[in-house]
Amino acid sequence: MFYYLHWLSDWWGPLNLFRYITFRAVMAAVTAMLVSLLLGPRVIRWLTSLKYGQPVRGADDLRELAAKHGEKRGTPTMGGLLIILALEIACLLWADVVNPLIIVTLTCVVILGAIGFLDDYEKVSKRNPRGLSARTKLLAEAILAIVLGTFLIQDAVYRQFFVPFLKTPLIADMGLFAILFMIFVIAGSSNAVNLTDGLDGLAIGCTISAALALAVMAYAAGNVKIAGYLQIPYIPGVGEVTVFCAALVGAGLGFLWYNAPPADVFMGDTGSLALGGAIGIVAILVRQELALIIIGGVFVMEAASVILQVGSFKLRGKRIFLMSPIHHHFELKGWSETKVVVRFWILSIIFALIGLSTLKVR
Numbered sequence: 001m002f003y004y005l006h007w008l009s010d011w012w013g014p015l016n017l018f019r020y021i022t023f024r025a026v027m028a029a030v031t032a033m034l035v036s037l038l039l040g041p042r043v044i045r046w047l048t049s050l051k052y053g054q055p056v057r058g059a060d061d062l063r064e065l066a067a068k069h070g071e072k073r074g075t076p077t078m079g080g081l082l083i084i085l086a087l088e089i090a091c092l093l094w095a096d097v098v099n100p101l102i103i104v105t106l107t108c109v110v111i112l113g114a115i116g117f118l119d120d121y122e123k124v125s126k127r128n129p130r131g132l133s134a135r136t137k138l139l140a141e142a143i144l145a146i147v148l149g150t151f152l153i154q155d156a157v158y159r160q161f162f163v164p165f166l167k168t169p170l171i172a173d174m175g176l177f178a179i180l181f182m183i184f185v186i187a188g189s190s191n192a193v194n195l196t197d198g199l200d201g202l203a204i205g206c207t208i209s210a211a212l213a214l215a216v217m218a219y220a221a222g223n224v225k226i227a228g229y230l231q232i233p234y235i236p237g238v239g240e241v242t243v244f245c246a247a248l249v250g251a252g253l254g255f256l257w258y259n260a261p262p263a264d265v266f267m268g269d270t271g272s273l274a275l276g277g278a279i280g281i282v283a284i285l286v287r288q289e290l291a292l293i294i295i296g297g298v299f300v301m302e303a304a305s306v307i308l309q310v311g312s313f314k315l316r317g318k319r320i321f322l323m324s325p326i327h328h329h330f331e332l333k334g335w336s337e338t339k340v341v342v343r344f345w346i347l348s349i350i351f352a353l354i355g356l357s358t359l360k361v362r
Contacts, residue, residue: 001092001093001094001097002018002024002027002093002094003018003019003024003094003095003096003097004018005018021219021222021239021240021242021243022219022242024094024095024243025094025215025219025242025243025245025246026246027094028090028091028093028094028095028243028244028246028247028250029090029246029247029249029250029253030250031086031089031090031093031094031247031250032086032087032089032090032246032247032248032249032250032251032254033086033250033251033253033254034250034254035085035086035089035090035251035254036082036083036086036250036251036253036254036255036257037254037257039082039085039086040082040254040255040257040258040265043079043081043082043085043265044076044079044258044264044265047076047077047078047079047265048076051124052076052077052078052120052124075263075264075265075266076264076265076266077120077123077124077265077266077267077268077270078117078120078121078124078266078267078268078270078271079255079258079259079265079266079267079268079270079271080113080116080117080267080268080269080270080271080272080273080274080275081113081117081270081271082251082254082255082258082265083204083251083252083255083267083271083274083275084109084110084113084251084270084271084274086247086250086251086254086255087109087244087247087248087251087278088106088109088110090247090250090251091105091106091243091244091247094243094247095240095243095244095247096240096243099237099240100151100237101237101238101240101241101285102240102241102243102244104148104151104152104281104285105241105244105278105281105282105285106244107148108144108148108186108277108278108280108281109274109277109278110274111144111277112141112144112190112273112274112276112277112278113270113271113273113274115132115137115140115141115269115273116194116268116269116270116271116272116273116274117268117269117270118132119131119132119137119268119269119270119273120268120269120270123268131269137191137273138187138191141183141186141187141190141191141273141277142183142187144186144277145179145182145183145185145186145187146179146183148182148186148281149178149179149182149183150179152178152182152284152285153176153178153179156173157233157235157287158178158284158287159173159174159175159178160172160173160174160233160287161174161178161181162233162287162288162289162290163290164288164290164291164294164358164361165358165361165362166362167231167362169233181289182284185280185283185284185289185292186277186280186281186284188280188303189276189277189279189280189283189292189296189299190272190273190274190275190276190277190280191273191276191303192276192296192299192300192302192303193206193207193272193273193275193276193279193299194269194272194273194276195299195302195303195306195325196272196298196299196302196325196327197266197267197268197271197272198325198327198328199261199327199331199337199340199341200259200260200261200262200263200266200337200341201256201259201260201261201263201341202327202340202341202344202345203267203271203272203275204252204255204256204259204267204271204275205252205256205341205344205345205348206296206298206299206344206345206348207248207252207275207278207279208248208249208252208253208256209295209345209348209349209351209352210279210292210295210296210299210348210352211245211246211248211249211252211278211279211282212245212249212352213295213352213353213355213356214245214279214282214283214286214288214292214295215242215245215246215249216356216359217286217288217291217356217359218238218239218241218242218244218245218282218285218286219239219242220232220359221233221234221235221238221239221286221287221288222234222235222236222237222238222239222240222241222242223239230359230360230362231362232287232359232362233287235285235286235287238285238286241282241285241286244278244282245282248275248278252275255267255271261337261338261341276299279292279295279296280292283295288355291355291358292355294351294354294355294358295351295352295355295356296348296351297347297348297350297351297354297355298344298347298348298351301326301347302325302326302327303325305320305321305324305325305326305329306324306325308320308321308324309321309324310324327340327344
């Protein structure tokens with residue numbers, strides 16, 4: 001909305017400021033954070049009044065951690081609604097909302113948030129920690145990715161396959177396989193963040209680091225001079241996604257205020273699926289899908305630990321970790337919840353910086 005004020009700059013020069021992505025990105029971050037901070041108490045009271053408390057897995061799943069995590073039973077969930085609301089408001093105010101790439105990102109967040117909401121509702125209404133079946137969620141995520149991918153591949157750049165450290169695309173035209181790749185990225189990132197969301201503040205803190213790195217990448221890819229200097233693909237219009245990433249950072253910071261240990265509210269699948277989808281779709285839009293493996297290193301660790309644990313147990317009858325996802329392994333090793341969260345935040349910052357360094361190494 002405010003973006004269009006620059007059209008009046010001939011009447012009053014300072015309005016030209018609203019044309020600049022950097023200014024609007026900062027304001028979007030501040031706006032999203034303030035919205036999240038101001039609405040947080042009301043959303044938490046509302047969720048509490050509805051008795052949408054987080055179901056907690058029992059001793060069969062959590063074993064020695066059951067008593068500790070059982071203390072969190074009743075903490076309101078679905079707090080991801082607060083993140084999505086703050087993100088959408090900030091983007092509607094500060095982004096160019098007719099930019100098709102902004103429409104794609106906002107659509108992805110809303111749809112995945114709705115899938116997560118249904119999953120959370122299934123949990124709280126039936127007191128079932130499992131929620132929707134994995135097959136149902138994956139099918140919904142795949143359908144969303146197919147719709148968005150079908151739109152995106154109309155632009156040839158989204159049919160190309162880029163690899164970090166290479167100046168030119170490894171595959172010039174993937175055809176319809178580009179859509180299959182997008183399904184993998186969106187479903188993989190959304191579920192990886194979902195698996196990470198097991199300790200207070202863990203998932204949102206790591207998301208903030210990833211979103212900051214992706215904001216830099218979006219700005220670089222959308223600036224013809226910077227993209228040319230770094231020898232990365234220049235994508236007209238993708239610079240506007242910087243505003244989206246900044247709003248995601250602000251919304252995340254505001255939510256972290258209430259989600260920091262001990263949490264007053266949990267994001268639930270409403271938030272984790274939406275956040276994972278957000279960083280996944282942004283990585284696709286800036287053509288940095290493989291770099292996301294580095295940037296989201298903590299998410300990759302969490303997902304990989306589950307895959308390895310399940311695979312090892314089925315094939316060998318033995319577990320690799322004391323418990324998966326891996327954050328529970330370290331809890332069983334004697335680390336406090338806060339120590340696990342802060343150390344994983346540190347790792348996420350390191351991964352984000354390493355991921356950014358791939359822009360220069362070509």
